[in-house]
Amino acid sequence: xxxxxxxxxxxxxxxxxxxxxxxxxxxxxxxxxxxxxxxxxxxxxxxxxxxxxxxxxxxxxxxxxxxxxxxxxxxxxxxxxxxxxxxxxxxxxxxxxxxxxxxxxxxxxxxxxxxxxxxxxxxxxxxxxxxxxxxxxxxxxxxxxxxxxxxxxxxxxxxxxxxxxxxxxxxxxxxxxxxxxxxxxxxxxxxxxxxxxxxxxxxxxxxxxxxxxxxxxxxxxxxxxxxxxxxxxxxxxxxxxxxxxxxxxxxxxxxxxxxxxxxxxxxxxxxxxxxxxxxxxxxxxxxxxxxxxxxxxxxxxxxxxxxxxxxxxxxxxxxxxxxxxxxxxxxxxxxxxxxxxxxxxxxxxxxxxxxxxxxxxxxxxxxxxxxxxxxxxxxxxxxxxxxxxxxxxxxxxxxxxxxxxxxxxxxxxxxxxxxxxxxxxx
Amino acid sequence: xxxxxxxxxxxxxxxxxxxxxxxxxxxxxxxxxxxxxxxxxxxxxxxxxxxxxxxxxxxxxxxxxxxxxxxxxxxxxxxxxxxxxxxxxxxxxxxxxxxxxxxxxxxxxxxxxxxxxxxxxxxxxxxxxxxxxxxxxxxxxxxxxxxxxxxxxxxxxxxxxxxxxxxxxxxxxxxxxxxxxxxxxxxxxxxxxxxxxxxxxxxxxxxxxxxxxxxxxxxxxxxxxxxxxxxxxxxxxxxxxxxxxxxxxxxxxxxxxxxxxxxxxxxxxxxxxxxxxxxxxxxxxxxxxxxx
Numbered sequence: 001x002x003x004x005x006x007x008x009x010x011x012x013x014x015x016x017x018x019x020x021x022x023x024x025x026x027x028x029x030x031x032x033x034x035x036x037x038x039x040x041x042x043x044x045x046x047x048x049x050x051x052x053x054x055x056x057x058x059x060x061x062x063x064x065x066x067x068x069x070x071x072x073x074x075x076x077x078x079x080x081x082x083x084x085x086x087x088x089x090x091x092x093x094x095x096x097x098x099x100x101x102x103x104x105x106x107x108x109x110x111x112x113x114x115x116x117x118x119x120x121x122x123x124x125x126x127x128x129x130x131x132x133x134x135x136x137x138x139x140x141x142x143x144x145x146x147x148x149x150x151x152x153x154x155x156x157x158x159x160x161x162x163x164x165x166x167x168x169x170x171x172x173x174x175x176x177x178x179x180x181x182x183x184x185x186x187x188x189x190x191x192x193x194x195x196x197x198x199x200x201x202x203x204x205x206x207x208x209x210x211x212x213x214x215x216x217x218x219x220x221x222x223x224x225x226x227x228x229x230x231x232x233x234x235x236x237x238x239x240x241x242x243x244x245x246x247x248x249x250x251x252x253x254x255x256x257x258x259x260x261x262x263x264x265x266x267x268x269x270x271x272x273x274x275x276x277x278x279x280x281x282x283x284x285x286x287x288x289x290x291x292x293x294x295x296x297x298x299x300x301x302x303x304x305x306x307x308x309x310x311x312x313x314x315x316x317x318x319x320x321x322x323x324x325x326x327x328x329x330x331x332x333x334x335x336x337x338x339x340x341x342x343x344x345x346x347x348x349x350x351x352x353x354x355x356x357x358x359x360x361x362x363x364x365x366x367x368x369x370x371x372x373x374x375x376x377x378x379x380x381x382x383x384x385x386x387x388x389x390x391x392x393x394x395x396x397x398x399x400x401x402x403x404x405x406x407x408x409x410x411x412x413x414x415x416x417x418x419x420x421x422x423x424x425x426x
Numbered sequence: 427x428x429x430x431x432x433x434x435x436x437x438x439x440x441x442x443x444x445x446x447x448x449x450x451x452x453x454x455x456x457x458x459x460x461x462x463x464x465x466x467x468x469x470x471x472x473x474x475x476x477x478x479x480x481x482x483x484x485x486x487x488x489x490x491x492x493x494x495x496x497x498x499x500x501x502x503x504x505x506x507x508x509x510x511x512x513x514x515x516x517x518x519x520x521x522x523x524x525x526x527x528x529x530x531x532x533x534x535x536x537x538x539x540x541x542x543x544x545x546x547x548x549x550x551x552x553x554x555x556x557x558x559x560x561x562x563x564x565x566x567x568x569x570x571x572x573x574x575x576x577x578x579x580x581x582x583x584x585x586x587x588x589x590x591x592x593x594x595x596x597x598x599x600x601x602x603x604x605x606x607x608x609x610x611x612x613x614x615x616x617x618x619x620x621x622x623x624x625x626x627x628x629x630x631x632x633x634x635x636x637x638x639x640x641x642x643x644x645x646x647x648x649x650x651x652x653x654x655x656x657x658x659x660x661x662x663x664x665x666x667x668x669x670x671x672x673x674x675x676x677x678x679x680x681x682x683x684x685x686x687x688x689x690x691x692x693x694x695x696x697x698x699x700x701x702x703x704x705x706x707x708x709x710x711x712x713x714x715x716x717x718x
Contacts, residue, residue: 257557402666407666
């Protein structure tokens with residue numbers, strides 16, 4: 001029943017052998033696990049990236065994405081492009097479906113809707129610091145949404161500055177106007193109407209669709225007025241200056257010259273300024289587009305009561321949808337795309353560089369045309385950040401359109417806007 | 427194949443189109459009806475019951491009234507002008523005795539019917555351009571115009587009518603041709619013997635016996651005209667101002683620009699009701715009054 005001393009010795013030996021073996025196995029396994037953790041390849045992550053269609057910057061973004069994947073083999077980025085008119089709906093629909101892309105480029109017009117629907121996380125602190133310290137003056141204000149939060153950095157600004165046809169300026173012996181009313185006077189001098197159809201004008205705003213609201217609001221800002229009240233609960237442009245701004249805008253519309261985008265291109269060569277080519281990214285368009293031999297220049301926003309114009313921006317955003325690992329990976333891609341080397345790539349194709357460091361490069365610093373846009377950033381304001389903007393814009397387009405068509409006066413148009421927009425905001 | 431196997435096969439074969447119909451036709455119709463009694467802004471995620479207030483708002487909505495009037499103008503223009511041009515072309519085609527030439531003319535007339543409306547509308551937008559468009563150029567050769575077309579509130583609807591007619595006439599001509607072919611020659615011979623003039627032949631023989639084709643063309647043409655959207659969207663986006671707003675374009679604006687799906691659904695159902703009542707009245711009137 002009891003162990004003899006001999007048998008006890010054997011049991012102890014067996015016990016110690018087994019215990020020793022277990023310890024060795026545990027140590028080896030632990031060491032092996034440690035080595036595996038330290039040397040294992042990073043987790044593979046696949047990101048979806050939706051960009052809007054614009055061939056010059058799509059090429060650059062694609063290069064950037066491919067270069068990032070080369071430097072980070074564990075990251076796969078599915079980069080896709082959507083036509084501009086569809087990308088807003090695509091982003092919204094993908095949110096509704098619960099599978100938004102990891103990185104999207106989104107224009108400021110749709111930000112309010114996404115913010116209101118709480119689909120975005122604020123930008124991480126390191127990105128806020130980057131915007132504050134490294135981006136050009138005025139960027140931080142333009143990136144801040146109506147709720148006081150920055151959700152992502154910009155990769156592109158559109159700023160409303162007239163682009164002058166230098167041949168026409170010289171032909172008519174004109175100095176570039178500094179105010180809207182000076183421009184109206186020049187336009188009147190240059191306008192030629194034959195048989196009720198305008199054949200030539202000093203200006204050719206593109207009076208169709210959302211462009212109407214875009215251009216008029218730019219003029220409105222120069223007249224020192226806003227579209228909506230500060231609390232965004234009422235239409236605020238139906239004032240004496242607001243009426244003047246709409247009259248100015250209407251008088252500079254010559255629909256006969258540009259009823260569609262193609263005619264506007266044609267109008268651009270024959271007029272002093274073409275309205276559609278009012279925005280910064282058209283530096284690329286103007287330089288590499290259909291009129292490469294055209295002589296043009298920009299001098300900054302026109303003033304009236306204020307030196308102020310409209311701007312809109314495209315943002316890099318990371319939707320609030322996925323795991324922290326995916327979101328971190330997405331932000332790293334954006335960080336990569338907003339470093340000086342990548343920013344310089346965008347500057348090379350005609351966009352305003354976003355980083356101060358890039359502006360110091362001689363090729364941008366000495367580019368007078370580009371500088372006119374870059375220096376204007378502090379003199380710009382965006383559209384009001386309300387998710388009801390699409391509805392408000394539709395009303396503005398309809399009523400301002402009636403004023404352009406001479407169906408009603410500017411005063412009546414603004415009154416109609418007020419009557420229709422206030423119920424939308426209520 | 428055994429009877430039960432056959433039944434099973436038929437059931438499976440029919441299930442696919444039925445599922446498709448339910449998913450892509452019936453469900454959206456029912457869901458849209460539900461939304462029309464609610465407020466729902468896309469992306470907000472909130473559906474709030476409103477009762478009949480959306481429908482009441484439709485009848486007080488100035489843009490809806492403008493859209494309705496423009497649509498009626500468009501429909502009358504397409505109906506009145508289109509039917510007579512198509513009938514005239516069909517009769518002219520029938521009078522061409524050489525079959526080969528008749529076929530060539532018929533093909534030329536029908537080709538626009540197989541083009542896409544988007545491409546047609548874009549091409550006509552360029553042609554209607556006041557300064558550089560080919561329409562004003564051709565009119566200037568006979569000392570007419572220039573017209574502002576798409577940039578004039580009074581000329582934009584006629585421009586859209588012309589574009590739509592160019593595209594749809596071919597189909598209407600073919601329908602009338604088929605109707606004319608169904609009228610027995612004996613009636614014309616008999617009327618000739620009785621000394622009827624061409625106009626009397628048309629009035630007492632052709633027009634009454636063409637009634638089935640005419641009714642079909644009237645009803646389908648009106649329903650199509652009331653749903654005009656593509657031309658408006660491509661050519662003018664409803665402008666200048668609101669002078670080219672049509673009912674369906676307004677539904678699109680409210681749904682996909684305003685993102686106000688609840689109200690847009692209510693407008694869509696009102697449009698459906700209008701088309702339904704118009705088609706029903708049209709059928710009754712034409713049958714009872716014109717061919718009583």
